[in-house]
Amino acid sequence: MNSSALAAELLRRNAGNPALAWRLLRHLLSSPAAPLPPLRLIISLSRLLVVARMLPELHHLRRLILLPRHPPAAVRTALSALVSVSASAGLLDDALAHFRSLRSQFPSHPPSTRLYNCLLNCSLRAHRADLVEVLYRDMLLAGVPPETYTFNILIFSLCDSDRIEEARLLFDNMPLKNCQPDEFSFGFLICRYCKAGLSHRAVELLDEMERLGRSPNIVIYNTLISSFCKEGSIGEAEKLVERMRKDGIFPNVVTFNSRISALCKAGKVLEAYQIFRDMQEDNVLGLPRPNQITFNLMLDGFCKGGMLEEARALVELMKVGGSLTSLQSYNIWLSGLVKCGRLLEAQQLLEQMVQQGIEPNSYSYNILIDGLCKEGMIYSARSVMNLMKNNGTSPDPVTYSSLLHWYCTRRNISGAIKILHEMTSSGCFPNSFSCNILLQSLWKEGRILEAEKLLQEMNKKGYGLGIVTCNIVINGLCENGKLDKAIEIVNSMWQHGSAALGELGNAFLGLVDDRNEKKKCCPGLITYSILINHLCKAGRLDEARKLLLEMMGRNVAPDSIIYDIFVHGFCKQGKVSSAFKVLRDMEKKACRPSTRTYNLLIWGLGKKHQIEEILDLINEMQEKGIPKNVRTYNNLIHALCDREMVDKAASLLEEMLHNSILPNITSFSMLIRAFCKISDFDAAQAMFHGALTACGQKEVLYSLMCNECFLYGKISEAKELLQIALEKEFSLEHFPYKSLIEELCKEDRIDDGHSLINTMIAKGYVFDPATFMPVIDALGKKGNKQEADKLSEKMMDMAAHHDGSMVSFSDRLHGDSENKHQKQKQEQEVSLGSDWHNLLHRDDGSGIAMKLLKRVQKGWGQGSIPAPRPQNFDLVDEWEITN
DNA sequence: ATAGGGTTAG
Numbered sequence: 001m002n003s004s005a006l007a008a009e010l011l012r013r014n015a016g017n018p019a020l021a022w023r024l025l026r027h028l029l030s031s032p033a034a035p036l037p038p039l040r041l042i043i044s045l046s047r048l049l050v051v052a053r054m055l056p057e058l059h060h061l062r063r064l065i066l067l068p069r070h071p072p073a074a075v076r077t078a079l080s081a082l083v084s085v086s087a088s089a090g091l092l093d094d095a096l097a098h099f100r101s102l103r104s105q106f107p108s109h110p111p112s113t114r115l116y117n118c119l120l121n122c123s124l125r126a127h128r129a130d131l132v133e134v135l136y137r138d139m140l141l142a143g144v145p146p147e148t149y150t151f152n153i154l155i156f157s158l159c160d161s162d163r164i165e166e167a168r169l170l171f172d173n174m175p176l177k178n179c180q181p182d183e184f185s186f187g188f189l190i191c192r193y194c195k196a197g198l199s200h201r202a203v204e205l206l207d208e209m210e211r212l213g214r215s216p217n218i219v220i221y222n223t224l225i226s227s228f229c230k231e232g233s234i235g236e237a238e239k240l241v242e243r244m245r246k247d248g249i250f251p252n253v254v255t256f257n258s259r260i261s262a263l264c265k266a267g268k269v270l271e272a273y274q275i276f277r278d279m280q281e282d283n284v285l286g287l288p289r290p291n292q293i294t295f296n297l298m299l300d301g302f303c304k305g306g307m308l309e310e311a312r313a314l315v316e317l318m319k320v321g322g323s324l325t326s327l328q329s330y331n332i333w334l335s336g337l338v339k340c341g342r343l344l345e346a347q348q349l350l351e352q353m354v355q356q357g358i359e360p361n362s363y364s365y366n367i368l369i370d371g372l373c374k375e376g377m378i379y380s381a382r383s384v385m386n387l388m389k390n391n392g393t394s395p396d397p398v399t400y401s402s403l404l405h406w407y408c409t410r411r412n413i414s415g416a417i418k419i420l421h422e423m424t425s426s427g428c429f430p431n432s433f434s435c436n437i438l439l440q441s442l443w444k445e446g447r448i449l450e451a452e453k454l455l456q457e458m459n460k461k462g463y464g465l466g467i468v469t470c471n472i473v474i475n476g477l478c479e480n481g482k483l484d485k486a487i488e489i490v491n492s493m494w495q496h497g498s499a500a501l502g503e504l505g506n507a508f509l510g511l512v513d514d515r516n517e518k519k520k521c522c523p524g525l526i527t528y529s530i531l532i533n534h535l536c537k538a539g540r541l542d543e544a545r546k547l548l549l550e551m552m553g554r555n556v557a558p559d560s561i562i563y564d565i566f567v568h569g570f571c572k573q574g575k576v577s578s579a580f581k582v583l584r585d586m587e588k589k590a591c592r593p594s595t596r597t598y599n600l601l602i603w604g605l606g607k608k609h610q611i612e613e614i615l616d617l618i619n620e621m622q623e624k625g626i627p628k629n630v631r632t633y634n635n636l637i638h639a640l641c642d643r644e645m646v647d648k649a650a651s652l653l654e655e656m657l658h659n660s661i662l663p664n665i666t667s668f669s670m671l672i673r674a675f676c677k678i679s680d681f682d683a684a685q686a687m688f689h690g691a692l693t694a695c696g697q698k699e700v701l702y703s704l705m706c707n708e709c710f711l712y713g714k715i716s717e718a719k720e721l722l723q724i725a726l727e728k729e730f731s732l733e734h735f736p737y738k739s740l741i742e743e744l745c746k747e748d749r750i751d752d753g754h755s756l757i758n759t760m761i762a763k764g765y766v767f768d769p770a771t772f773m774p775v776i777d778a779l780g781k782k783g784n785k786q787e788a789d790k791l792s793e794k795m796m797d798m799a800a801h802h803d804g805s806m807v808s809f810s811d812r813l814h815g816d817s818e819n820k821h822q823k824q825k826q827e828q829e830v831s832l833g834s835d836w837h838n839l840l841h842r843d844d845g846s847g848i849a850m851k852l853l854k855r856v857q858k859g860w861g862q863g864s865i866p867a868p869r870p871q872n873f874d875l876v877d878e879w880e881i882t883n
Numbered sequence: 884a885t886a887g888g889g890t891t892a893g
Contacts, residue, residue: 121884152884187885194886222886229887257887296888331889366890398891405892436892471893526893 003028004037011044018052021045026057029064036070042078046085055094058082062098066105076106080115087122092131095122103138110142113150120153124160132157148179155185159192167192183217190220194227199236202227215247222254229262237262253279253288257297264301272301273310296329303336311336331363338371346371347384354391362388362396370402378406397423397431404434408441416441432463436472443476451476465498467521471530473501478534487531487547490523494554497521525551529562536569544569560586560594567597571604579604595621599631606639614639628659634666641674649674650687665695669704676708684708699725703734710736715743719752726759738771745774750782761794769799 007028014021025045028034036042042065049058065078079102086095099119102111116139123131136154139146151174158167171189174181186209193202202224209216221244228237237259241251256279263272276298279290290298295318302311315333318324330353337346346368353360365388372381381403385395400423407415416438423430430438435458442451455473459465470493477486485504492500497520528551535544544566548558563586570579579601586593598621605614614636621628633656640649650671656663668691675684688705695701702725709718718740725735737756744753753775760767772795779788 124884149884156884184884189885191885217885219886224886226886252886254887261887291887293888300888326888328889335889361889363890370891396890401891431891433892440893468893475893530893 003034004041007037008041008044011041011048015048018048018054021048022054022057026060026064029061033069036065036074036078039074039077039081043081043085046082050085050089050091055091058086058094059097062101066101072106076102076109079105080111083111083115084118087118090122090125092122092126092128095119096131110144113139113144113147116144117147117150117153120150120157124153124157127160129157129161129163146177146179148174148182148185151177151179151181152184152188156188159188164189164192164196183214183220186214186216187220187223191223194223197231199224199227199231199233215249216244218244218249218252218255221249222252222258225255226258226261229258230265232262232266234262251288253291253294256288256290257293260294260297260301264297264304267305269301269305269307272298292323292326292329295323296326296332299329299336300332303332303339306340308336308340308342325358327358327361327364330358330360331367334364335367335371338367341375343368343371343375343377343380347380350384360391360393362393362399365393366396366398366402369399373402373406376406378403381406394426395428397428397434400428400430401434401437404437408437408444411441411445413441413445432458432466432469435463436468439469440472440476443472443479446480448476448480465501465521467524467527470498470501470521470523471526473504474527475530477504478530483531483534483538486534490527490531493521493523493527523554523556525556525559525562528556528558529565532562533565536565536572539569539573541566541569541573558589558591560591560597563591564594564597564600567600567604571600571607574604574608576601576604576608576610593624593626595627595629595632598626599629599635602632602635602639606635606642609639609643611639611643611645628661630656630661630664630667633661633663634670637667637670641670644674644678646671646674646678646680646683650683653690663694665691665698665700668695668701672704673708676712679712681712681714697728699728699730700734702728702730706735706740710740710743715740715747715749719744719756722756723759726756726763726765729763732760732765732767738768741771742774745778750775750778754779754787757791766798769795772798 007025010024010028011021014024022045029037042061046058046061049055049061062079062082065075065082079098082098083095083102086098096119099111099115116135120132120135123129123135132154136146136150139150151170154170155167158164158170167189171181171185174185186205190202190205193199193205206216206220206224209220221240225237225240228234228240241255244251244255256275260272260275263269263275276290276294278285279287279294281287295314299311299314299318302308302314311333315324318329324330330349334346334349337343337349350360350364350368353364365384369381369384369388372378372384385399385403388395388399400419403419404416407413407419420430420438423434435454439451439454439458442448442454451473455465455469458469463469474486474490477483477489489500489503492503496502528547532544532547535541535547548562548566552558563582566582567579570576570582583593583597583601586597598617602614602617605611605617618628618632618636621632633652637649637652640646640652653663653667653671656667668687671687672684672691675681675687684705688701691701692698702721706718706721706725709715709721718736722735722737722740725732737760741753741756744750744756757771757775760771772791776788776791776795779785779791
């Protein structure tokens with residue numbers, strides 16, 4: 001057996017043990033006068049080494065190949081093999097090392113086009129546009145002719161680094177190098193044009209193909225169609241479908257999916273469903289059958305459109321058809337359940353997933369955790385997070401962002417900082433999302449200096465100032481009385497992008513990385529919504545209008561939310577007819593008014609007691625197919641109650657149920673108040689019990705009823721309600737406990753008052769120490785000195801723990817009530833460490849002791865009759881722009 | 884090698 005046959009045999013036998021194979025072959029190859037083995041053997045050996053990641057050995061092999069006794073031609077091919085094997089495996093650095101040695105050993109024998117292509121491809125996959133360029137130059141220098149494939153890599157690489165115009169130039173110059181663009185050259189460019197929002201240039205290329213007598217393939221068509229669908233140009237998309245049909249290419253499932261996706265995103269879920277059903281028809285229409293993605297799109301559409309039951313039916317269908325298998329489907333369904341408020345069901349689904357062997361990923365947990373946080377259920381969110389950890393999935397920045405958001409919206413900065421520490425100490429660092437949450441929170445608290453610092457840190461970390469960050473700063477300016485400055489800056493953003501923030505003063509100068517100039521961030525719909533919202537809030541509707549016109553002039557199309565801001569603004573000023581003009585304008589501009597638009601108008605009419613007009617408007621909704629929701633009815637109930645037409649208002653509950661709209665706490669609260677006001681306490685009681693059944697045993701309901709009873713002199717009823725609240729360990733914050741106990745003592749029902757206060761103490765409540773006074777006085781007058789002293793003691797004790805805020809039992813149980821109402825506004829000079837999260841570390845409870853001392857000195861809790869919960873009816877939808 | 888789906892901030 002000759003030595004190369006032996007080598008081949010050794011390699012074959014020991015392929016399972018690369019280390020041994022290498023040892024044997026190295027021995028063989030390095031023995032004096034051993035010939036270079038055939039190319040096939042070199043390739044096999046280098047593949048083996050690459051797979052086993054034995055890279056030093058690979059370089060050793062190169063040295064053996066390069067021994068001077070081997071014939072140059074064989075060395076060249078062997079080295080080329082090393083290059084191509086390494087490059088194909090994605091080992092860019094190694095491939096380059098071998099390549100360099102090839103080039104330096106054989107300067108007058110350039111490598112093949114194929115080898116260059118292989119290296120170029122590897123550089124492309126590593127996103128090394130710089131290397132791609134260098135290699136191409138080397139290629140030209142060496143006189144190696146590029147091929148179409150070479151150009152495709154170059155084009156792709158340029159596109160990959162957002163140099164689309166250069167890519168186009170190269171594309172146009174291909175014929176100079178005797179290359180013709182193929183379907184991929186066109187495909188890449190078309191795709192990139194679409195992604196850059198230049199779909200019209202993409203269509204130009206399509207036309208160009210046609211002129212050259214090339215027929216575009218289905219991927220090219222689908223790229224374009226999907227792009228038009230995404231930008232909402234349905235007409236254009238349809239034209240393309242026609243065109244592809246004429247070209248003899250039939251729309252496939254991807255084409256249909258694009259359409260379904262676009263319809264769902266536009267809120268036209270039923271139209272999407274129509275297509276989906278057509279696709280399901282067995283071959284009757286000759287359409288492609290829906291695939292897993294189609295199902296997912298449809299499911300997502302139903303969920304986002306709030307059509308939970310339809311979604312549920314689809315899930316069942318998927319189960320039966322065996323297509324409910326992917327984690328993505330589960331995650332869509334999970335987020336659908338969460339969005340529709342079915343958190344319990346979502347939690348159960350998560351458990352089912354585990355049982356069915358579909359391991360939830362961080363998305364799954366994050367969906368649930370975010371949902372729980374949004375519903376205020378921080379402890380459940382925490383327990384899901386623990387579950388997540390136990391199942392071996394580590395929380396990521398998204399997880400922490402949800403928690404962070406929970407604390408920030410509650411103005412609990414110290415809690416937010418704790419999350420930040422927890423986050424960083426588990427090796428997870430804030431991303432631009434988390435920073436934006438914090439940034440917004442700091443602005444909301446008026447802690448502008450820290451906000452500025454954070455912004456600088458974000459910039460340093462290279463997060464860049466995207467439009468979201470800019471919007472936060474602009475909104476912050478508006479909320480801190482600098483509306484005009486904000487308007488100025490937005491104006492300047494059109495020219496200077498986020499650099500316009502530099503006009504805020506020195507702290508902002510140099511914030512913006514000018515190297516990213518091509519991605520200038522321009523004001524958008526949300527930016528203008530913020531400005532217009534604040535102008536309207538300030539009653540400056542004329543200026544708001546001007547801004548709307550300017551915005552449209554700059555090709556930012558208004559959505560229904562921005563019109564709603566005007567409707568709200570006019571209604572607030574009592575100019576309902578102007579609000580109606582906005583409504584008609586929306587219709588003219590083909591911007592469909594939403595339920596919220598109508599609710600705002602109804603609210604405006606209600607303020608003017610125009611009940612007839614409200615009923616007309618509700619009919620109009622019916623005719624136009626705009627669904628009513630609970631707020632629609634609540635507005636009507638409110639208007640009726642205002643005119644003391646309480647029975648008529650109450651009868652609406654029936655109608656709501658008939659329309660499967662569940663009355664909420666607001667609906668019941670208004671009716672309870674109204675019945676009390678007309679002294680129909682029986683009806684009020686009945687309504688209260690109805691509310692408990694419909695909405696659950698809610699603290700708000702009890703406190704409302706208790707306050708109403710107390711207000712109208714129903715002291716015994718009020719006392720009973722308070723007792724129930726104590727049993728249920730509700731927060732007493734909104735109960736009139738202090739006045740009630742005072743009143744009981746006045747009416748000589750000292751025992752009742754005494755027992756209430758004793759229960760409060762026994763249950764561990766911390767409450768206003770002034771509550772003790774009437775009881776102690778009354779006991780004293782009755783000569784029960786011992787009991788009076790005992791209570792005095794308790795009072796002192798309470799004073800030491802009471803910080804002015806009410807603490808509920810469960811809050812204390814979870815130790816999470818600290819600093820509830822704390823808001824420090826001192827403009828302290830901040831001297832902060834370089835670690836940016838330390839920026840926020842200045843808020844803790846040093847103020848509490850001082851406050852307490854002052855209160856005790858002044859004689860406790862003056863004027864702190866626990867006011868009934870401020871009326872916070874959800875008649876008008878939330879104003880802060882949420883979508 | 885170019886097309887379609889999931890989470891988080893405004």
